[in-house]
Amino acid sequence: MKNTLRAIRSPRIAAAALTAFALATGAAWAETVKVTVDGMVCAFCAGSIEKKMKANKETADVFVSLENKIVAVAEKPGMKLDDALLRKQIADAGYEVKGIERVPQSIAEIRASVRGK
Numbered sequence: 001m002k003n004t005l006r007a008i009r010s011p012r013i014a015a016a017a018l019t020a021f022a023l024a025t026g027a028a029w030a031e032t033v034k035v036t037v038d039g040m041v042c043a044f045c046a047g048s049i050e051k052k053m054k055a056n057k058e059t060a061d062v063f064v065s066l067e068n069k070i071v072a073v074a075e076k077p078g079m080k081l082d083d084a085l086l087r088k089q090i091a092d093a094g095y096e097v098k099g100i101e102r103v104p105q106s107i108a109e110i111r112a113s114v115r116g117k
């Protein structure tokens with residue numbers, strides 16, 4: 001029991017447990033494309049990337065965190081953004097993409113976790 005509690009405190013295992021719970025209960029499932037971007041230094045950088053991401057027809061919502069170097073893009077239901085296209089769009093705008101991952105979080109959850117730091 002003690003080990004179980006310790007395991008649940010691990011963020012990775014907690015996330016896995018949440019995933020299992022959401023799948024088991026059929027709760028609304030969110031996946032967000034989380035891009036780590038280098039070179040954003042001001043609100044203008046953030047705004048221009050946000051605008052670019054919003055122009056893609058697959059985009060439902062965008063959240064940019066300058067401090068955390070995050071550009072999070074939510075996709076419209078049933079639509080999928082092309083990672084290579086996002087990479088190119090951000091690079092063409094003059095920023096460096098450090099990584100792209102799909103995370104099991106909504107934009108609101110990412111925003112909340114960033115604010116909580």
Ligand SMILES: [Cu+2]
Pocket residue numbers: 040041042043044045046
């Ligand atoms: Cu700037």
